[in-house]
Amino acid sequence: MQNLHTFKTVEQAINNAIIDHLKSRYEINDDDLNRIKRYTLVEIPSEKEYGDIAITVAMRLAKHLKEPPSKIAESIVKAVEGCGITFESVDIAEPGFVNLRLGWNILLDTLYEAINNREYSCWDILKKNDGAPLSIQVEFVSANPTGPLNIVNARASALGLALSNLLGKMGAEVEKEYFVNDRGRQIDLLAESILTAKKIEDGEDVRYPDEGYKGRYIEELASEMNKDLYRMRDIKGIGVWASEKIRKEQERVLRDFGVEFDRWYHQSYITDEEYNNVLNTLRDRNALYEADKAVWIKTSEYGDVQDWVLITSDGRYTYHLADLAYHINKYRRRYDRVINILGPDHHAHMAMMLAGVKALGIPEGWLEIIIAQQVNIVEKGKRLKMGKRLGRYITMEELMKEVSPDVCKFFFLDRAPSAHIDFDFEVAKKTSLENPVFYIQYAYARIESLRREATRAGILIPDNLQVNMGLYGEEEKEIAREVFYYPQVVKMSAMGRKTQLLTCYLHNLAGKFHRYYTRNRILGVDRDLSYARQLLSFSVASVIRDGLNVLGISAPERM
RNA sequence: GCCCCCGUAGCUCAGCUGGAGAGAGCAACGGACUUCUAAUCCGUGGGUCAGAGGUUCGAAUCCUCUCGGGGGUACCA
Incomplete structure (x- = not known):
């Protein structure tokens, strides 16, 4: 099959056309060019009335190019018209928006791609220059083996799994690792x-x-x-x-x-040589000193607000030293990037680690730290403070007894990692039947039910049958454009580390499908019309299944 | 004291590399099942985006300050 249009091909064509056009028309130096490339040129518009694709770069560039946005917009329109893809319409809106409308020529391709191409939502962003995948390690949970996992660990595990899956879709080779502090x-x-x-x-x-x-x-x-x-x-x-x-x-x-790790790395694996190596490297780089009989790292010179003890006055190695040695170990393992998801009680440790690896001479940007914020248990309107050492916490196991892993995961991933969550058990249990995750899974189950019914009745759409696009109207287009956006949502979700974009999208897509399903019969109508509606429905199913999969949530075919 | 996160509808939260009229779910109220799964759909209300300045053609989004909630904070992890 040749070159079907998807969000990826459309975006690429538009990006190339715009950049070429701007380069030929304006004097643009490399700095400007890099700035332009950093912008998202192809955006999902805020309102569907504006069109299916929005380009706002004209307004952003107005100052640099010293021309009014409307003028630049005209130029962008020319570029878009010459990009090799035919759009239903290309308009300019004040002060310099360029709005595109997609025709069924593109949307139909997208539906087929969603159904047939497993790589539909995959990108080649996280690749090295030679095309090999970037190797990324995601370390998460890493709770001390001193007690049961708690609800914050559950949140971190959901986030780590989803993020790993998302990065995989961006082309990276991802390893999930758990660091076990089994010493100290x-x-x-x-x-x-x-x-x-x-x-x-x-x-x-x-x-x-x-x-x-x-x-x-x-x-x-x-x-x-x-x-x-x-x-x-x-x-x-x-x-x-x-x-x-x-x-x-x-x-x-x-x-x-539903979370499995590729590797459990124990602190006890780290050798004396590795510890010494950290200390020697820091000493060589003049980032170490002794005070009060303890050995300190000068993290305050590398961006932290304070220095930290690596060896206590009675000769113990601290957790900070262990974690630095662990990270050098990771660095030697040649991961291109390393992401740590830490709990809220490690806020100070985050700054220490970022400064610490810098002091060790590891390039900036290699280590990324995400704080999975706290989860408060709310009981009768009052917040309960959680803490392992307070002896008061909800264990992950207790959580799972009350609320299924699917629901827990969705609940956690539906919010920004940095946002604090109030978890009210009563509400979680009470509304479990109206939970968004069921709503999404139900949409999928309905479509799979259709597939079974169509198969049974012998009226299933044949593989690769070209449906009559004249049978589609506005209602179908609204759903098809959502399917079209899916790869972009995955990209934004992955690159921005925002799982909530994906959960929100899936919720929205499921809603659109439920509405469509209620108003339109998919089977038992004219054959060609049924085929057209099946194609649309099955593309939605593919997207929902893929989306839930990425989030680590099941997509049951029956409910 | 200092550092970090948060403050958006009654509740829980999206939206934040500045972009078009501020969103969703829940809760409330009124409707829709002889038809492919009613775990669904249709309709109705609901907001000084904590507050004040600033930058800008444009601010919920960026900067400064204030207030409020939470977390961290030098020899635990």
Whole structure:
């Protein structure tokens, strides 16, 4: 099949035409050119009345090109008319918008592409110069193996999975990794907590460690503890055993949630040589100093507001040092980019890490950090503070018992990662039947039901049948243009790290289809008309399935 | 004190590399199932975009300040 039009081909044709035209008509230096290329030239208009594609670059360039926007717009119109694609209309609106309308010549291609081409929503943006995929590692959740995962971890896992999928669609090779802090003070504290719990179980009169871990799981671990470990009072041994047991449990819960990692990287894998390497590199680069018997990193000289301790006065390596060594390790593994999703309690760590890798001489932009903001549990209108060390939190498992993973994921992904979320269990349960995720899944299930019915009745549209586009009207066009936008939504969602754009889009698309379905019969009408409507419906199904898939949400064929 | 996030409809939130008339869901009210899934659809209300300045042809979006909510903050992670 030759060169079917999609958003990608249309965008590329328009972009090239505009840039060529501007270059020939105006004196544009490389700086200007790069600025222009950074703009999104082809936009989805805010109102459908304006058209199907909007170009606003004329207004943005007015100042630089020293010409009124309307004049530049005229020039852009010429460029668009010569781009090799025929549009239904090309108009200028004040003060310098260029609005395009798509004809069915393009939209029909898009419908076929959506159905037939698995790569429909894929791009080649995250590629190296030689065309090889950019390798990107996404690290997320990475909760300490000192207790069960909580609701914020659930949010981070949903986000990490969706983001990984989105980046994959942009052409990158993505690896999902979980960093296990299986060494350090917190693990010792965990071991001490378990040991103490066991002693108390045995009737010993001992004091619980300050800031120790609490909760039923500690008591359970105490009961299950190996006799030798207990007899020897082997803190290190208990720590190794308990943390691995907890980690396995975390892995199981995540798998139940539908999130699997490519690699679990343990802090204990990091060698002394690697730690020394970090320290030596920092020392060589004059980013290290000693004060109060502790070793500090001069992060304040690299963009952070303060310096941090890497080695405590009693010789312990801090988490900061471990994480820097871990990141050097990642860097040596030759990832082109690394993205960390951190919880809200790591705000300070974010600035430290960004400054730290800079101090180590790693190029800027290699590390990107996203903070998955907090999730507050609301009960009877009051916010409950969550905290592992407060011994008060909703575990991820409890969450899943109340609300299905599909609903949880959608709920988390429907909001900006940086936004705080108030999670009201009562509301989540009560409205679960009116939840947007069901609304979207239902649209998909309806279409799959149509497909089954059509197959059964022998009236299914034959593969690659060219439908009569004259049978389509405005109603169909409104849906087809949404299908047309899908690759662009995926792109904006991925590149802007905004999963909520995709959830919003899917919700909207499902709504348009539900409306269409109610007003129009797809089967049991004139054969050619049925084929035309089937094509449209199935393209919507393809998009919904793909979209939910990217988000890590299931697309059931029956509900 | 300092740093970060947030403040948009009754509620929960989109929209923010400046673009066209401010959106969605929920909640409220009134309608639609002999027909492919009513987990649906149709209709009705609802806003000083926290406030004040500034930049601009144009500001919910950018800058400054103020107020309010949350988080972080030098030897835990």
